Amino acid sequence: MNENFSFIILTYNEQIHLPRLLESIKDLQAPIFILDSGSTDDTLKIATQYGATVKINSFINHPKQWDFALRNFEISTPWIIGLDADQKVTPALFKLLIDFKPEDYSHVNGIYFNRKNFFQGKWIRFGGYFPFYQLKMFRKGVGISDLNENMDHRFITSGKTIIWKNGYLLEENLKENDINFWIDKHEHYSDLIATEEVERMNNTRSQSLKPSLLGNPDEQRAWLKRLWWKLPLGFRPYLYFAYRMIFKLGILDGSTGIRFHYLQGFWFRRLVDQKIKKLRSRSGQ
Template sequence: MVSIVILTKNEEKDLPAALTAIAWCNDVHVLDSGSTDATLDIARENNAKISSNAFESFGQQRNYALDHLDIENDWILFLDADEVVTKEFKTAIFEAMETAREEIAGFYCCWKMMLDGKWLKRCDNFPKWQFRLLRKGRARFTDFGHGQKEDKVDGEIEYIREPYLHFGFSKGWTYWIERHNRYSSQEAIARTIAIPPFKNVLSRNTSIRNPALKSWLSKLPGWPFLRFFQAYIVNMGFMEGIPGFIYCANMSYYEFLIQIKIREQKRIPN
C-alpha cells in the first residue's frame, strides 16, 4: 500500500534502526548520495532497493526519487535515516491512506524530537509539520532554506497527528553544529531573498505560515534570545531538564548564526 524512500549519506549509525522499524514494508528505497561508510551494506542486508544521485538539495533529491525510482505502491512515505516509525505511526498512516478521499493528495506528518532519551515536546514547539506522505503523481517538492516544502499539489493536504521519532542529535553535537552552520547560510539566503508577504503570518496553513514567521521574526532585534525565551520559559521547556536547556540554547545559537549571515547578505553588492 505504501512505498518508503529514505535519503542517505554516511548513515551507518542511524540507518539500522530506521530500516528495522519498517521491516513490514514491501517496497523500501534507499536513495544515496555518495556514502563512504557501511550505509549501502546495511541497506542491502535489509533488502532495501538502492539508488544513487548526487545531492543538490532536499527538494531536488525528493523530486529525483519521484521521477526515477521504480516505486511500486500508490502512496509514498519519505523518511530521513535518523527517523523511526513507531507502531502507532504505522497504524495512523494506514488508517489515513485507507480512508483518504480521492481529492487528498497527501498528508503533513509531525515528529517527536528526541534527545538523551527524552521527548522535547515543549522545547521543540510540538507539533511541527512536514509534507511526507503523498499519493503518487499528485505532488512535488520545492526547496525552502535548508529544507523543502510541498509544490505543485494536485488536491488537498490533510494531517496525520500521530508522530514518528526524530533522533536529530544521534551523531553528536559536533556534527549537529557543523551541519547547522551550513544550514544557517541557506536559511539566511532564503529569508533575505524570498521573504513571504506579512499576511502569510496569519495563514492557517502551516506550510504558508511557518516560512513567513521565520522570515519576519528574523528581523526582530534580539530574536535569538527571544527564541530561547519563548521555548524555554513561555513553553516551559525548563521542565524537560538538561536536554531541554541544551536544545534551546543551541537553537538560539542557530538563529543567531542566521541573523548575522542575513546582515552579511545585505552587505554584498548586487
C-alpha cells in the same frame, strides 16, 4: 508486496540509523527506495540487505535531493511516504499504515504525521517542538519537494490534506550526541539559510505556500516565517529564544532540552543573522 504505498529514504553514512528505521517498516512489506549521496560506511550494504532499490546522487541540499528522488525512482504505488534515515515508525503509526486503504482516502492528497524529536536522548516536548506535524505521505505525481527553501525541507501538495495526530515518527540523530557534529552541521546550514534570506530580501526568492494562520501546518509555519523575516536582524534571535523558553515552556524540557533550545533557537539563529549582515555588506547593501 504492499501495493498501496512506497517509502523513499535519503541517506548519507547512516549505518547507525538505517537498521532502526528499516526494522520499523519491514513488516509493512512496502517497496523501499533509498537515495544515497555517497556513503562510505555500510549504509548501502544495509539497504541491500533489506531489499531496497538504491540510487546515488551528489548532495546539494535536502529539497533538491528529494526532488531528484521523486523524479527518478520508478514508483508504481499510488502513495509515497518520504522519511529521513534518523526517523522510525512507532507501533501506533505502523497500525495506521497497515490499515491504510487508498479508497478510504480518495478525498485527500496528503497526510501529516506527528513527530517526536529527541536530542541527546531527551524528548524535546516543549519549546514548540511537540506536537509537530510534517507532510510525509502524499499521492504520487501530486506531492512535490519545495525548492524555494535551501534547508528547511518540506513536501507540498495541492488539494486537501489531513493530520494523523496519534501515530508518531520518532526522530533522533545519534550523531548529534557529539556536539561538534551538531555545530559543524549547523555552521553549514547557517550558510544556506543566510544566502536564502538575502535572496528573499532582494526579491529573487519567494514562498511556494500561501501563508495562513488558519491553514495546514505548513501554511501556518509559512506565516510565521514571513513574520520572522520582517523582524530586525540581531534582535530576533533573543525574541525567538525567549518565546520558546517562556511562552512555549521550553524551560520545562530540563537541562538537555534547554541546551537544545539555546543552540537551535538562539546560537544558530544569531549565527545566521551575522552571516546575513556579512553577505549584505559585501554586496554593498
